[in-house]
Amino acid sequence: MPPPGRGPPWARRENAQPRRKMLDVRREQHFRFDMRQALDEGKVPEEQRNSIYATVFSKGSRISLDEAKDFVQQKATEGVLPPQVRDRIMMLVDRYSTWR
Numbered sequence: 001m002p003p004p005g006r007g008p009p010w011a012r013r014e015n016a017q018p019r020r021k022m023l024d025v026r027r028e029q030h031f032r033f034d035m036r037q038a039l040d041e042g043k044v045p046e047e048q049r050n051s052i053y054a055t056v057f058s059k060g061s062r063i064s065l066d067e068a069k070d071f072v073q074q075k076a077t078e079g080v081l082p083p084q085v086r087d088r089i090m091m092l093v094d095r096y097s098t099w100r
Contacts, residue, residue, distance in 0.1 A: 023060035024098040031096045042085030
């Protein structure tokens with residue numbers, strides 16, 4: 001029996017990090033399909049598409065959604081992404097997110 005007030009070992013969260021919204025890695029293929037469709041519709045240059053997708057997915061799945069959204073906003077400011085594509089990607093990032 002565990003010491004009083006400690007609870008079972010699987011319920012301990014002493015050194016746990018706070019939960020953050022991140023991209024759901026189990027739905028990567030769905031996210032890839034929708035991103036490709038959004039980038040195709042927005043006439044994003046071919047040489048930029050893979051880089052944008054990979055960076056958004058890696059930042060969103062490893063760091064946080066805020067980092068991924070900041071990157072998308074930066075690319076829109078640079079003129080690589082049109083405003084309608086930026087908005088669609090932001091919506092996709094929110095749709096494919098989960099708490100981790």
